Amino acid sequence: MSTAVCSDPILRTESLSVEFxxxxxxxxxxxxxxxxxxxxxxxxxxxxSGSGKxxxxxxxxxxxxxxxxxxxxxxxxxxxPLFAGExxxxxxxxxxxxxxxxxxxxxxxxxxxxxxxxxxEVVRRHDGSPRKVAWSRAVEMLDAVGIxxxxxxxxxxxxxxxxxxxxxxxxAIAMVCRPKLLIADEPTTxxxxxxxxxxxxxxxxxxxxxxxxxxxxxxxxxxxAEMCDTVNVMYAGQVVESTKVDNLFLRxxxxxxxxxxxxxxxxNDRQAPLRAIGGAVPPPWSWPTSCRFADRCPHTIxxxxxxxxxxxxxxxxxxxxxxxxxxxxxxxxxxx
Numbered sequence: 001m002s003t004a005v006c007s008d009p010i011l012r013t014e015s016l017s018v019e020f021x022x023x024x025x026x027x028x029x030x031x032x033x034x035x036x037x038x039x040x041x042x043x044x045x046x047x048x049s050g051s052g053k054x055x056x057x058x059x060x061x062x063x064x065x066x067x068x069x070x071x072x073x074x075x076x077x078x079x080x081p082l083f084a085g086e087x088x089x090x091x092x093x094x095x096x097x098x099x100x101x102x103x104x105x106x107x108x109x110x111x112x113x114x115x116x117x118x119x120x121e122v123v124r125r126h127d128g129s130p131r132k133v134a135w136s137r138a139v140e141m142l143d144a145v146g147i148x149x150x151x152x153x154x155x156x157x158x159x160x161x162x163x164x165x166x167x168x169x170x171x172a173i174a175m176v177c178r179p180k181l182l183i184a185d186e187p188t189t190x191x192x193x194x195x196x197x198x199x200x201x202x203x204x205x206x207x208x209x210x211x212x213x214x215x216x217x218x219x220x221x222x223x224x225a226e227m228c229d230t231v232n233v234m235y236a237g238q239v240v241e242s243t244k245v246d247n248l249f250l251r252x253x254x255x256x257x258x259x260x261x262x263x264x265x266x267x268n269d270r271q272a273p274l275r276a277i278g279g280a281v282p283p284p285w286s287w288p289t290s291c292r293f294a295d296r297c298p299h300t301i302x303x304x305x306x307x308x309x310x311x312x313x314x315x316x317x318x319x320x321x322x323x324x325x326x327x328x329x330x331x332x333x334x335x336x
Contacts (some may be wrong), residue, residue, distance in 0.1 A: 008079060010181050010213045011037040011060065011098075018052075024285040026070065031237040031287075033073075034312070035215070037181065042207070042214040044228035044245070046221065046260070050281040051234040057183045060085075060215075061100050065219035077181065096126040099174035103186040105166035109158040109300035113237045114141070115169045116154030119176050126177050132290050141172040144209075146202055164195035171202065178210050185217045200226060221264060225249060233257050236281055239312060243319035253321040253330065255297045291323070299329055300333050 018030040021264055030052040037043045045053045057063050059071050062083070077082040077097060084088055101109050110118060119138035123129050129137070135154070142150040145168040146194045158166055167187060184203070188196040199224065207214060216227050222244065231248045233241040233256065241254040252258045252304055259277040266272040278298040288294065300306065304324050312322045317330075 009036045009038050010078065011035065011215070012074075012076050012079075013056075013060065013075045016056065016059060016075060017071070018055050019070040019072075020063065021068045022155045022285065024297070027284045028287075029237055029284045030059065032235075033234075033239055035232060035239075037215055038209060038212050039180075039213055040207070041229045042227050043217055044231040045215060045217045045234060046219060046224055046225045046231060047234035048219065048260075048277075048281050052237040053234055055187055057100065057185055057215065057217055061094060061098065062301070063100075063182065082245065092126075093120050095174075095179070096177045097179050098181040098183065099177075100183040101167070101170045101174050101183065101187050103189050105163065106172040108170055109166060114155050114157055115161070115172075119154075119169070119173050122173055124175050137176060138172070141176045142169070144206070145169075145172045145175075146198075147172075150176055152175075164191050164199065167191065167199060168202070171199075171206070175206055175212070177211060179212060181213050181215065182207075182218070185214045186219070188223065189218070189220070196223075202229070221249075221260060235259070236287055237284060238322060240293065240322040241319065242246060242312070242321075243317075247319055249316065251317060251319070251330070253315065253317065253319045253322050253326045254293075255299050255329070256293050299325055301325070 001279045003228055013033055013035045016030060016033040017028060019026045019028045035043065043058065052113070055064070056231065061077055064071065071083060072245065074081060077093065082093065107327055109115070116135060116138045119141055120131070120134035123134035124131065139150045139154050142154055147153050147165065147168055158169070161169065188199050191199060203214065204227070206212065216223070218224060227275050228245045229233050231243060231245050232239045235256050241252070241257045248257065252261055263277065265274060277296055282292065288306070290307055290311055291297070291310050294300045294305045297305070308324050310324055314320045316327060
């Protein structure tokens with residue numbers, strides 16, 4: 001349950017769940033995720049590897065292999081259903097109304113075609129533009145994402161670009177048809193710090209220019225602080241906390257969120273020991289029916305936390321949190 005309130009959100013998911021075929025049979029890896037992304041906003045999706053962030057985004061895009069996956073719940077874009085009754089309506093919308101960029105851009109670019117051809121293909125596919133018009137828009141988009149000498153560089157192949165430049169090309173492909181929603185799956189993780197900052201500034205500028213909302217998936221809370229308006233924290237396939245970005249850093253409500261914040265290195269005290277959350281995210285086939293963070297949480301009380309499943313509920317601080325002790329811990333100052 002997202003705390004973001006909007007009468008006409010760009011994207012809304014309700015009870016979104018995903019199952020995969022595994023050696024343990026059909027196994028749920030995303031469990032009842034509710035997201036709301038308002039217009040002109042950036043919503044963060046954060047958590048450790050294995051928490052379900054990327055699978056959630058792929059489910060929204062309709063990119064999961066149907067032979068080994070099952071999706072349930074509902075997904076709507078501008079109030080229109082993208083998925084209902086195990087059937088997607090995405091082929092015409094993907095790339096035009098909603099686009100996605102990934103962590104490793106080189107793996108998403110075809111080495112056999114120039115970058116200009118790959119951008120122009122999106123224009124021809126969705127707008128039906130003639131080749132000359134599509135090529136002109138591709139060059140304009142390369143210039144918009146900050147690639148110098150765009151007419152010449154449009155004729156280059158992906159291997160002629162650095163990792164940061166390839167990510168700019170991917171952003172050009174994603175934005176050339178001016179979608180209303182951009183899903184960015186850890187787009188800066190493989191980049192060095194300087195290039196990362198350039199990419200974040202570029203995405204902010206394009207968001208303002210193109211009037212696009214962003215679902216930003218990351219494990220970097222520093223990026224969340226810089227980019228996001230609201231944040232959804234995922235753990236073991238569930239959203240455990242959903243709140244405004246300022247609340248996340250000033251008043252974290254879930255012990256897992258507090259653990260993530262405590263794990264951020266203290267740059268003001270380089271001698272301070274690094275803190276980590278003990279244990280690991282459990283595999284989906286061994287998720288408990290009660291609190292899924294209980295075996296790693298320093299505040300677990302068996303009779304409260306290990307008895308039944310815990311719902312995501314909005315508390316008195318306008319935060320949705322999945323913890324039966326959140327109010328108690330807040331009063332004690334443990335997670336403040």
